[in-house]
Amino acid sequence: MQQTDERRGSVRAGEFERVSRGLWVEEPARSYRMPDPVRTAAVRAVIITAVTLIQAMIAFLSTLAGSWLAFPMVLSSVASTVVATWGVLDVWVTRQVWNQRYGVVSVPSSTARQLRRERRRARRAARKAAREGVRIPPAGAAALSEEQAAAGLKTA
Template sequence: MYDKPRLPDPVRAAAVRAVIVTALVLVIVLVAVLSAVAGVWLAFPAVLCALGGAVVATWAVLDVWVTRQMWVQRHGVLSEPSSVAREKLLRRRSGTG
């Protein structure tokens, strides 16, 4: 369906972790806001958890980027010469160049 290749497994795993952590942090932030508006005792602990969760979510998102960079460094990037470069190479090899 799409020509774009799938992400490597370690990068996909890190991305899934980041999405789950971010979703949980958003839920905690919502609980913190609603409990602060309602004036419930849960507001202060929820705000502290939301601040800690923001740090963890930032770490998780950075982990995706670092994991991708490490994968590219270790496994390289598959590249193919363009059609123009291929034509020049064929001309050079045939000696007509």
């Protein structure tokens, strides 16, 4: 019997202890979590869409049955469709607003990153000037004024 199991490629009873494989394997997330306002809008849109689909199904079935409920349900389904469309657009707009407001842009040459770089450079220059005790000329002042040149001051 033992030889037959080995020929089939099965593992003997004593060898199961040697296999140390975790029951749960953690995999990294493929995409980041949605921001809270966007997630809230998405949940709201899903609930509204689900209610709209249920109303449409009730309207259809009550129409088939010839019930008095058919007409009010058709009217409410039309109104719910408008609201569901608004809900889906709300998710899209909320996502766009969040991305613009907080600068989460995935394009490397984006303006948001460029502005951050420029602000970072300005802060570094200000810190360096503060350490050296030199005043930074205002933007657009390319040359030293005559008084500064006479005093021998340098710019950063």
